[in-house]
Amino acid sequence: MGKVCLHLRIGLTMCGIAGIIQSDRQPVQQTELQNMIETLNHRGPDASGVSPLGSVGFAHSRLSIVDLTGGLQPMQSPDGMLTVTFNGEIYNHIELRALLSSKGYQFRTHSDTEVILHMYAEYGPECVQQFNGQWAFAIHDQKQQLVFLSRDRMGIRPLVYTQTPGRFLFASEVKALFALPDVERKVDLAAMNQLFTFWSPLPPRTFFEGVSELPPAHSMIVKNGQIKIWQYWNLDYSPNEEHRSLDDWAEELRALLINATQLRLRADVSVGAYLSGGLDSSVTAAIIRNFTNAPLNTFSVNFNDKDYDESQFQQEMIRELGTDHQTVCCSYEDIGRIFPQVIQHTEKPVLRTAPAPMYLLSRLVKENQFKVVMTGEGADEVLGGYDIFKETKIRRFWSRQPDSKIRPLLLKRLYPYMKNLQAQSPAYLKAFFKIREDEINSPFFSHLPRWDLTAKLKTFFSDDVKQELVNQDPLTDFSDQLPEHFSKWPSFCQAQYLESINLMPGYILSSQGDRMAMGNSIEGRFPFLDYRVVEFAARIPVRYKMNGLNEKFLLKYAMRDLIPDSIRKRPKQPYRAPDAHSFIDTDKQKARFEYVERLLSPEKLKESGLFQPTAVQRLVKKIEQGRAIGTRDNMALVGILSTQLLVEQMIQGQPAPQENKRTESAALQT
Template sequence: MCGIAGFIRTDRRPVEQAELKKMIATLNHRGPDASGTQVLDSVGLAHSRLSIVDLAGGLQPMQTPDGMLSVTFNGEIFNHIELRAELQQKGYQFQTHSDTEVILLMYAEYGPECVHHFNGQWAFAIHDRRKQEVFLSRDRMGIRPLVYTQTPSRFCFASEIKALFALPDVERRVDHTALNQLFTFWSPLPPRTFFAGVSELPPGHSMIVKDGNVKIWQYWNLDYSPNEDNRSLDDWADELRSLLINATQLRLRADVSVGAYLSGGLDSSITAAIIRNYTNAPLNTFSVNFNDKDFDESQFQQEMITELGTDHQTVCCSYDDIGRIFPTVIQHTEKPVLRTAPAPMFLLSKLVRESQFKVVMTGEGADEVFGGYDLFKETKIRRFWSRQPDSKIRPLLLKRLYPYMKNLQAQSPDYLKAFFKIREDELDSPFFSHLPRWDLTAKLKTFFSDDLKQELQAQDPQAEFQQQLPAQFSEWPSFCQAQYLEAINLMPGYILSSQGDRMAMGNSVEGRFPFLDYRVVEFASRVPVRFKMNGLNEKFLLKYALRDLIPDSIRQRPKQPYRSPDAHSFIDSNSQRARFAYVNELLSPECLEAHGLFQPTAVQRLVKKMEQGRAIGTRDNMALVGILSTQILVEQMINGQTVTAGKETTAPATITS
């Protein structure tokens, strides 16, 4: 895994190599092993390398022997061995053993259609000198990032926005529409980013830049059209098992050691169990747990460690650990976050890297692909309730949801009915499944400044989202509609980005995701809903297909998503003060007024509630994290100021073996 950057001079002026070096220097964390630049015609490419495949021969930017094609590539093509054999049969000769060269020669053979042959995770740019154009592409699920911007004199691209901001002609401004979307959906709708004028290439898209013109198209999309409904459960299970084993085996291809995350949940346990039972690879696992037992899953982690006999290491997080590292986390996310969950993942990847591992397997994607989130149960119950809206019994099923959320469980049936309320006009909404979550998140906008509220009052984020839905969306089962919304929005925009790529690559670690092998994803989209959720038993098919590899206690435990402490990480209600000076500084009326995004008085009331221990709900926690992370980001990337925990930093997170 690596960092890429570059630009095309649309004014035909010479490329200054010094500017390329400034861009790629900002991405050293993504590729500390080597860096390189290349200038050809009016195109400059840059690369920072994390050496994983062909350690000696995979240097980039890479060029074909005739000099007609050059590439800078971030990612892995897991089926590169098979593709290499196909190309050799066609007469192509290879100079290296790297998957990067496979991309170049696949492009030489197939042009932009080459991406349909790739099983992997990628963001790359290919300079085609014959056609005088640059071809860029991003993987199907959006695992690897690719951002770009245009100035009057050039088109610029990179793995991260900080590389674009290394150029003097790239403006730094907050995109208020993107902020409005993020405080609804947790992430801006692509192609928007948090920064005005900076776009991201959406997942499953490619683009060509030629003569200053940009052409973007979608080469792949999810399709939940029902078919093969008459297959038996065992048929589906056998195919899934085979696919997952192969997807995991492919992702173990590397010339360096590969570790695995082990959270104590079903998905990472399955990945680790497949490695143990179907490969000869050594099994080194890593996990995070918490001093706050409300978030800790170490008991289940230990059960899988014992079951699989792994060589295991753990990092234990405290409130102070999260607050201490949070400014660094936001420097990597490059967008505000509404939860602190990325912070422990950053500390976990740091442990992986310090243990001499560059690659880690993870279970992300299984919940979206196989329907594991409680949101899917919630939607099913709300649909069931809507058929008899006056029922006294049906709403009680809501008590079956979110067993890990004590505050919600303590509420009365009347409160639950009000919170999960069903309005008649919402039943036909394409967003029925997500309306409670989005409504709750949108309430955070009450903290927006008056000027910002005035500017945004005519905007409708949901209408903007609806315009991006595929034409066949309305024909899919409601369960699959909810899956699609998770898979194209929250997963690439937050789970794989803020919690995934940015946290791992912040410590020069590559994450690999067997559940997001496109063959697994396409298979799962065809699975009948009754095999995804049986009654309220989520991921039913996945549990059934791998039942012999996972202990019953793990397979049957209630779903508990990965979470971490939020407001307590910044404000100590026992001492009634902020844990770190930067929290006071960035949430001060003066700083809030200067940034102009939030109401100082409202924020001060929120902070006071936190200090007094009265703010315990999800809304207040999300508000504090969202406001603080936005303030950090503006200070860091707009104003160019460093934000750190300073002298109040406590001892680092505890590591155990």
């Protein structure tokens, strides 16, 4: 397969969207639309527009990639009967444009936004089945007197909504909803309970009571004050009977990934690529270098703390590919300093600081005059890369002989980068990864150790919160959302599914992905999440996803000529960042920043009413004194602090203070 030339005149945009639908037929006020969209300026600083259309009004902030005038939104069809506000990209819009032209449609712009309008005119709500891309959009259909909203299959682009008396409101982010005085600001304790179990609330819940998110792969119609929501696509891991060779599977995966990457390079602006030093970002960068004529500019984050630093592997790929590379170096102080801004963008608590360096990384991309960046997210979920999949395999193997003294020793093969865990005795490992008889057949077998550990953070909840949640069970909530055939899938695929519909859209693509990139007006693109790749990967035999304990086996095999052995065969190390040390200086035994001390004070904790002040003070003191802290203590501190920040910023309406300019040492160029 040769290189693809990418000098195409097309219109793709990353944006912020918002809208108001008055069920009482009162006209929408333009000032309200403006107030909403101004809060989303970071998502689209290049242009903005509002369209009050009687009882329906749309707003749009635009990060323009090309076609600066032709792609302005909200956009109307030629007859004025359809209006759209759209965040995302439809990568196959050139092919869809040809299809529509053959049916007699005429185009005034080069924008994929116009393709969406005509596709809806031709196919109605089913048009999304033909889209290859990432999107959140709303279409006002004046003839049908309805508004159609949709969100992409994997949940890359956000879409939240709420209802107040007489109207329906939607936006890319919650802050746009809170720009209106009739939207109540209150923590959803059930969502908080879910987040402190699964790392994110289960859709449609958000962290805010009364505010919902449209789940991934769902569409919605709002008409006459009524809402209809349905799922238009789903992941299916049903066992297949395909008898294909390893080479056959590898060849198809390779072709799909190359094409998915080429599609995502459709732009008239330069496209950068993240390069972490791991397999996934190395694959996307290698495809750009070898199968397109696009210039390759790569970006990475390094850490002063060598426990988290992967610069050695980054440098190897830089030399291999000959990239023009830029690096941002991240210290404890950098993470703690920008954390309030990070949480203002996540709009939900986080349990690790990992989003913060991603925020600095996207800023580096922006400072280098890029608007678009390619990233390797999704490969672990889709192709079987996470350590939790190894853990599940070992625990299943162990469960067949629960009294074995040898089988649990395989647990030592897990998490080589976690020194505390590696130092534990076999007895501790057996206790931590315990297998209870009643859990062997649980649909959540793979994730119970992780969720049990996270749920221990709820011991810090205040008595009032615990009382409020006494009859709520997050596992039951999740169980109710599982598909009908889940129990018939291989256990490995069950674990993949749980990651793909929960942690990936709720945390990886949201708190760590869209919100951090768009916080700096940067658009992320994800070749591994092309729906064709995802559907193909669901059919791959488990033995080719994980061969023994060799994760992402098929990907490594398919790309063996593009990726050096040192990268391909290196032990899996997930992206992590320093947690508690970013906020508390153990040498000085005090908080590094005023906001940390203030928000974790007994007074502020009592004011929010969510956590026990005494328990939190004990935790802080323990960390200050440098006593051995593990994952639980780190997650507790980050989770409590981020929740307190959210209450102050989003509930009490006190925006994060402007960040002080980072020090010269924060940015290094390689």
